Amino acid sequence: MRHHLILRVITKILAGTIMLFAFYVQFHGDYSPGGGFQAGVILAVAFILYGLVFSVETVQQVMPPWLVHRAMALGLLLYAGTGVFSLLTGYNFLDYTALAPHHPEHGQELGILLVEGGVGITVTAVMLSIYYAFVGRTPVIGDEEW
């Protein structure tokens, strides 16, 4: 891709903008349904586009595979952890009222924010790891392995 000057320049400009848009979708989740999944996909697109133009090795310097795997688990734990917090403070699992008992509606907002954050992290990581799995060339299967 070294000779594709236009692609390289546009990608550098776009990658940041795509990320910004991802965060906009993420934090708009409070006002409209969804959010985390779409934002996660969009955020992953920024990395995938960068990887397509500047090679997988470059993008893996920013997002190494081990970090992607951990992020996958971290997002899930953030989601479930929110539920466990309300469970430990004497409410039902995932009852967001527990996050602000005196202002239940604030609790709901905070709960959605945390849960959608977890979804966003996990979806970004899953999308990236699917991309890494596709572009990571598997070793050729030798005759003796059959």
Next chain:
Amino acid sequence: MSGQVAGDALAGHAAGVVETATAAERALGLADHLPVLVVLVPFLAAPLVVLLGARRLAWPITFAAAFFSLAAALSLLSGVLGGDAISYHIGGWAPPLGIEYRIDAANAFVMVIVSAIAVAILPYARTSIAAEIPARQHVLFHALFLLALAGLLGVAATGDAFNLFVFLEISSLATYVLVAMGAYRDKRALTTAFNYLLMGTTGATFFVIGIGFLYMSTGTLNMADLAQLIAQQPGNRTIHAGFAFIIVGMGLKVAMYPLHLWLPGAYTYAPSAVSAFLAATATKVAVYVLLRFLFTVFGPQYTFEAAELTWVILPLALLAMFAASFIAIFQVNFKKMLAYSSIAQIGYMLLGIAMLSQTALTGAIVHLFNHAITKATLFMVIGAYVLRAGGAFYRDIEGIGRVMPWTSAAGVIGGLSLIGVPGTAGFVSKWLLVQGALEKGWWWMALLVVASSLLAVVYVWKGIETAYLRAPREDVDRREAPLTMLVPIWIMALSTIWFGLSAEWTVGAAGTAAEALMSGASQLLISGGAGH
């Protein structure tokens, strides 16, 4: 109008249900959260294992989570054996709008089976997996095992039809990958896993289409609510179509006879510990889902009178009992033989469902448990053979009974239970099925059950003959299996004898479960009829 319906549903919930008090009334303790914790703990442990990424921590965390689930499931079962149901509202949203976890004797019993098998297999898996899967994959193996476990428990725990689909997918996706991990020993595991993925996903898609149809005509996903609303519109074509989609979809997951093609390969090429876990749990949970939909959601009247499902399930069950047993006789791979035998055993469970009587249904539910421990024993024995002899073909294990006497003796016990010899667990459930048939006056059915057991004698004998009466091969190193495998194998083998001799607990629990399924459904139908 819709408010009226929701109000009716809520009233239906209050009857005979121990409601967990809402947060406004009092702070909830640990015991109140058990319906969700039984699923949540293994589900949380899975990402924790991945996040820590340490091979040494993976097994202890997995085992602790499975053990917690077993304790929670046992405590839940003891709480609902009186015939009550426990209802837990996720997020504090009341059903039918919110997701409800609803524990009664039927699903508590299934959760005990699943978590007990997991606890028994994990110590065994530690040694077996070390030999069959490269060390760098061990962390992911344990995470997948936990996800499969959490998914299966979730399917059982939930009272929400769509939530059930989600958990079904969680467990299935984890299972496909677990099966594919057998590729380090035999590359055919990859094509098998792909095959399983296609068939399993087709089944799940059919299931979710069916749920969609039900949602379209009732506007609810809560199972108790669905049951009421379905009973109010008996002639609805959309519901008929949904019913058909759900039965075929779950038929694929259950491996009902003509839809069983994914099963032999998946059980044969998966890693030994995975085969044992799957054979003992995955199809059992699918049978539970079938029971739940046939009896609770649609109700026996709808299922067996309007749709005349008896005459659909019964021939297929008989076909499975004979055809699959017959195919099992001619296998040359021990694992594949057991896989075909599993299809035949699922035939017995379907038979118990199709006969539609308290005794036969109890027999089917007891057979869930008895077949789970029997097949787990046998697949664990084969895992030990694979570890020492390097393969599960009959030619690999000729005369192995003499060099591995303890492992093989446990295998013989499992085989006897598979046939249904008195004194083993398999006898109890077949006895109940025969009794159920005789109660209905179907003496020919009782004869067929016995006749198909004779086929089991043939294929079990073939295994015993290979292991004991052939000369041991000289070219392979043969020692007794390590104690870490032998102890779990013998715990399972002894439990097949224990539950064969003292069947009060299993038959009692299964009887309560059958009662909950049969009577709960008819009660709902009566209250639905009153609403007309």
